[in-house]
Amino acid sequence: MKPTVAILGAGALGEILAGGLLRAGWQLEELSLAVRREERCVELTERLGVACHLDPVAAVAGKRVVVVVVKPKDVPALLDQLKGALEGHQIVLSLAAGVPTTVFEKELGQVPVVRAMPNTPALVSEAVTAYAPGRYVTEESLKEAASVMEAVGKTVQLDENLMDAVTAVSGTGPAYLYLLAEALTDAAIREGLPRHAAQLLVDQTLKGTGALLAETELSPIKLRAQVTSPGGTTAAAVHVLEEAGFRAAVEDAVRAAAQRSREMGEAASEDDS
Template sequence: MLDGKTIGFIGGGNMAEAIIKGLLAGGFSPAAIMVAEPTPFRREFLTSTYGVELHEENLDIARRADILLLAVKPQVAASVLAGLEQVISPDKLIISIMAGISTGFIEESFNNGARVVRVMPNTPALIQAAATAICPGRKATQQDLEIAREIFSRVGTVVTLAEKQMDAVTGLSGSGPGYVFAFIEALADAGVKNGLPRDVAAQLAVQTVVGSARMAAETGEHPALLREKVTSPGGTTIAGLHTLENGRFRGLIMDAVDSASQRSKELSGK
């Protein structure tokens, strides 16, 4: 579905770069990718690294791209959208990865029947291992959804949800890597506290999380069953789990997702 289409990125940050990498790895031509990025160093880096077309001004991209991918911070969404209004028409597909910004907000900003798909990826897109959710706006077609799915399937796993569920996605998988990195850091620090060299503790902590995640993904078993398999009666794991339970480990994780989801709602003005 992407054959013959051009994709324009408004914003050339890490997530835009990850998507570009995925597109190029999947055989998409760099000549069909354009990026608007205000920072000179970033423009130079992207064009020298990936061979894509770079511009300073958003309008230079928005006028020409068939698919416009909005990859800027949600705090500047209103000003960016206002600057694009004059060149957006219903025949242009708008894909937004702006956290917390609803399809309705974008549609109202353009007020011309714009076709919008909202997307929530996460940072493992940088290594083509993202968890991404997509949802359609009021005017988006099934083909628009399929185009968004094709783009983001090149950087990981994609699910389609209703927009009312997107704030929960932001709190879970959007912010989730931050929780996992904090957990890895804590595991490594604990190893150092108990006498391991820092590099060894870090290596073991990372591989423990990678291996455990792969087991969950590849076996398809419920995490509780996998946990039971490593928890022997009267053993070391149950002693550690008891400490986690006393500290409300699971409750704190759920609270973190709640807080991030609520912040997503605040960003969208809900």
């Protein structure tokens, strides 16, 4: 069963989510959007056909799942607007990075709040979203909130204290792979390949490898062993990457992103106290 959905903050991610829900079979009248600027509302209604409101309270009326997709810094102002407007049956699904469920519970009372971190492959319905229940969430409300994110990809339930790690791995993850794609394409061009061919080779290699990782039961170690013969080209390349500290650099990058996510979350909680 598809829950009705209000998307508060139909910016980049909010619009991607609305598009994904429509592709997954949600009907126009099962959705509503809210933004602050009238021109953005007009643009969204023209593009998606979904009702758009400048007042978030109007957008949430009659909707089961209320998705919060405003920037973390705009969450307090939105919660001020929403105070007293939610009914007992409504579930808040927050995608705002780093904002704890307690911030919502403090402002809105004993409402079910689910915190989730998706990523931008949602645009092609290939996101991965980790979600964590707040204090007042029931099994049923958790399932309904998860079903919204399943419309744009895969989901996994975790404890809220792991959300900073999720942000650093899959939330930020596309940027790591874009950087790899950029570096690999440049290297291919330096080896003499024409740009269009270099891009196709790199993009499809990433896509195909991702599909193998996701669809086979094999670990990355086993899959890598399959393409590495002793003294061969892959062994030579991997040796250079290991010597250059590739693995340590990835670990440091993830640690830095998780730390930044924690700092941003602490700032969001302090703003609210």
